[in-house]
Amino acid sequence: MDAVVVRDIAKSFGAVRAVVGVSFSVREGELFGFIGPDGAGKTTLFRMLVTLLLPDAGEAFVDGLHVVNDYRRLRPRLGYMPGRFSLYPDLSVEENLKFFASVFGTTVEENYDLVKGIYAPLEPFKDRAAGKLSGGMKQKLALSCALIHRPRVLFLDEPTTGVDAVSRQEFWEMLGRLKASGITIVVSTPYMDEARLCDRVALMQGGRLLSVDTPDRIEATYDRPLFAARGSDRYRLLKALRAYPHAFSVYAFGDSIHYTDARETADPDELRQYLRARGFEDAEVEPIRAGIEDVFMALMQAQEEAHDGHH
């Protein structure tokens, strides 16, 4: 049985179509990621799955229970960590954890083994007010609170937003260990680099799913030649590459520029010569493997073009 099954679910707020006919399923014990920019509809989708919002259309099952009809029975089986860490800033670390345990009718002691790895670093600060913790520590506490009732499925809405890079990495390591204990985890993130850490990912944009697969297979769908270009004047380099007759897409990516050729195969030397001729003496061009972000950009571009075609 799949832990999450979603069929053609949709939700609009007035004229804004937040989620438009989304279908997917998450296997039991899977670490499933939703990748997409702000406003892609991730939060709305999560809120429907944790029974906080009613879908306009379609249906969804979590742990075999219907999110609308069986919501009362479903709620205790869910673990949910909303986008903003939902902690009480005036309560201490320990009081927060105890409170969430009591609300779910359990005790900290009963499920301590589950949160131990996450909560242990916070133990020395257990009397500190949660509002005075650093972002990374708040995140750990919020995750402990969401886990303390031993949920069957855990929904984490952008848990790494606003957290430093080290804490982000630690957080994903914790998720890996949780997965090993058998909990199904559905997580959303705007960071493309985190996609690789999931078993499977769904790329989301404009309320739609662009693709659902393992990170490897998603990257493998990129079927055009891709090069990374570096040069001293990035802005001029970007413009020069865009002007190249065979350019399919060109965009800035970290400290380099990702160039995709429109042809089946392309020779990096040809591109280098083109750039030399344009006065980019120091420009480097090397072929690279496509990452999730490259696929995402290509899919977004295709979606936009399809939309423009419709209008």
Next chain:
Amino acid sequence: MNAFRGFVLKEFYHILRDRRTLVILFGMPVIQLVLFGFAIRNEVNDVRVLLVDPSGDYVTQAIKSEVLASPYFEGVGHQTREIGIERTFQKGRAKEAIIFEPDFAHRLAHEGVARVQVLTDASDPNTANTILAYTTSILQDYRRRLASGPPGGVRIVPEVRMRYNPELKSVFLFVPGLIALILMLVCALMTSITITREKETGTMEVLLVSPLKPAQIIVGKVIPYLVISLAIVSVILTLARAVFQVPMRGSLTLLMLECLLFIACALSLGILISTRSRTQQTAMMVSLSGLLLPTVILSGFIFPVSSMPVPLQMVSHIVPAKWFLIIVRGLMIKGVSFADIWQETLVLAGMTLFFLAVSVRNFNDRLA
């Protein structure tokens, strides 16, 4: 631990940790009581009075000494001609001028009528009215004594007694109003803020997903404020009695029960507000303008309902504090029994049920 008990415990933590709000909650009634009790008074003392007496005979002398002997008046000048009165008023040197007619005693003896003109500074109308009433009563008093000498015609002598509050102490008036005001503030304002705060911080999302039922969330939010409200009522009543000798003529138990009913009414209003507002700020604005203002202005706390224009009187009927004030004044000052206030109690109970029903209907166990 039981989920509901854990929730109530958490609410107490919130309240006890927020020291500043707690100090305000308990400090405010004390400060207001002291202010209303000592500083804000309707009774008037040491009114500066200018006496203008062109006649200077035995009758005017007698009346003047009566006026000056009263603790309410203080003579600031005596003159025989009616000049410069306007300047005296403008400079604020006198609040009142008593002007006798020339040949006062003579006219009184021969014509039976003598005139006294009383001028008051009505830039403060309430004070002016009170001064006028004092002066009139002194003059009538004197006339009555004159008339009681030789037998004359038929006279009607009114004997006035101010029942329940013979000294017209304004603190008697304010204590019940203060209880209503504070309870509205603590119950409605604080409850609406505490519920919307959970919405704002996102913790409501988790609470809703938890097995806690909406009713448990609401009741859990309300219980701590109920306890605090009752504590505050006790503080006000004790202070009122110990410092200002405000009587408690009716049943204290009944008063506490009526307070409990009013608290329930205010709490349900607070919940109603919180179900309709998204942010703490909205909740606060709605509570302040929608509840506190009517409680102060339309309940009869300061301005008598009977002297309001009819449309405002109609509006005052839907202000819960108005009914509560009638009940509390009746119980404390007049010493009435339940038989005299059951109608007001019924109105209050009806309102409470209505607000509660509407807010439970509005409280969603989902978002939006």
